[in-house]
Amino acid sequence: MENGYRTDPGDGADAAAEDSGRRTLPETAGQTSPDNPWPLHHFASILKNHIERAPETWIEGQLLEANVRNGHAYLTMRDVDVENSLSVTVWRSTMDRLETKPQVGARVVARIKPNLYLKTGRLSMNASDLRPVGLGDLLARLERLRQALGAEGLFDPGRKRPLPLLPQRIGLITGRDSDAEKDVIRNATLRWPGVEFEVRNTAVQGVNAVGEVMAALAELDGLPEVDVIVIARGGGALEDLLPFSSEELVRAVSAASTPVVSAIGHEADRPILDDVADVRASTPTDAAKRIVPDVAEERAGIAEARLRLDRAVYHLVEREGQRLEALRTRPVLADPEAMIESRAEDLARASDRNRAAARQAVDRAETDLRHLRAQVRQLSPQHTLDRGYAVVQIDPRGAAPAGVEPGDIVRDATTVPDGAGLLVRVAVGSLDATVTATHPSNT
Incomplete structure (x- = not known):
């Protein structure tokens, strides 16, 4: 029983009679209704306990x-x-x-x-x-976050995109009417007068900074004409720069498809945005120097390049002229016929030497031939006959006696029978003879 309300239903008719005029308290909030609500104190007690x-x-x-x-x-x-x-x-x-x-x-x-x-x-x-x-606690927490994001590879140099050589339009995220905005625009315009900006003014400290900067980053990243995005702030206390170490903002910069330049002017305590950005600038002025070239320097560079090119062409022409002059003064070009005449003389001398050598070879061959002929003649049978010797053969024209053949040379007189016909060859001509007697050697 609680202030005329029952917290549990009764049993039987007696309980019903006892609780006549009193209604039952719902057990759950879902069982309450306009006709049977909970007392406020009952609801408050349950809520307090919860x-x-x-x-x-x-x-x-x-x-x-x-x-x-x-x-x-x-x-x-x-x-x-x-x-x-x-x-x-x-x-x-x-x-x-x-x-x-x-x-x-x-x-x-x-x-x-x-x-x-x-x-x-x-x-x-x-x-x-x-x-x-304290400041030490903040720095320690930021360092832990920096290490965790670095372990994920968000600061890997391989992820950083190069800045365009000459951006057509620059996205700038900074505070409204801030010195950072003026520094970036003024210095960039001085360096390259034709540069254009797409500026988004956001909170750069406080509770709204992270959301507004992320929204501006997403908007500029979606514009195809924006070639680079600069997030700039002119320094401040560590607590003021905490939005630029927000994990959400750091991950948004890492996921952006457009190169991002961090230009938070605070050297002592670098926000994590500096680590994830594609390029870190020490100040907004430094960012302006990094994103656009200096037109005066570029013109000076072009003038210097033209001067070097002129010098190179002049030296090339001068060097090639000297080479041509050297070629023209060579004897072969000064008197081209001299080379032909020299070669003709060499050819004539070579021909004379060849003819002389051929004649000498022929003469030596003729001499050798005469010597060989003489040697052959000395060794020939005719030379022996000329000395008075004769060659005796069995007469080849008739029948040969038994034991010999027609035309055989007689070397042993005992082999020729009496009456055999002979052919005797002398130095000039031949003689027919008949064997009448044979005489054996006395030795």
Whole structure:
């Protein structure tokens, strides 16, 4: 029974009679209706129990308000990236333990637990701890994020795109009427008067900076006439530059198809945007020098190139003229017939030497032939006959005696029988003879 409402239905007729005039309280919110609603305090109790079951949570934000009354602190914390705020209460017992008191504008982390005050129905966040985020903490967190993104390859030099030699239109993202915008446009125009800009003015610090810069980046990246995009800001404190280390913005720059130049004028603490951009400029003025060439330098370079080309052509013509003059003064070109005459004389001398050599060879051959002929004659049978010797043969014209053949040369007188016909050859002519007697050798 709760204030005339039953939380559980009764059993039987007695229970019905006992609860006459009282209605049953719905067990769940879905069972409520206009005719049978929950009492407000019942709903608030359930909601309070549900909320207070949430665990304590550490959150981070920037203090917009910090009112301290009777030792209690009533704070308003704002998200550092988006336009969200939350009221936080720090009771006196917690305030007494804090080393530093909350200051408006400070960046803090708080350990909170939600609480619903039933009397007024006010939802509050009670902080059991509150700590300022120092510069060292911010730098450490940025370094961890930088290392994590670097491990993914977002800073790989191979991903960085080269800037166009002469961009037709430059996209510029910067604060409205800022010095950074003036520096980029003025210096780029001085270097190249024909340069054109597509400017998008955005917040460059605070909770709206990340969203507005990302929106401007997406818009400029979608314009085909924009050849390069510059994100510029004229420096500032580390806290002011935190939007340019936002993970969302860094990933958006990495995914852009147009080359991006980071021109955040802060050398001491570089935002992560510098690492992911295709080109990092130390200042907006430096960005202007990087994205467009200097027309005066280009003209001077062209003049120098023309001068070098003129010198090269002059030296080439002079050198080739000297070569032609050297060729013209050579004897073969000064008197072309001299070479022919010289060669003709060489040919005549060679012909004379060949003829002389041929004659000498013929004479030597004739002499050798005479010597050989003489040797042959000395060794020939005729020469023997000329000396008075004769050659005796069995007469080849008649029948030869037994034991010899016609035409055989007689070397042994005993082999020729008496009466045999002989043919005797002398130096001149031959004689027929008949063997009348044979005489054996006496030796």
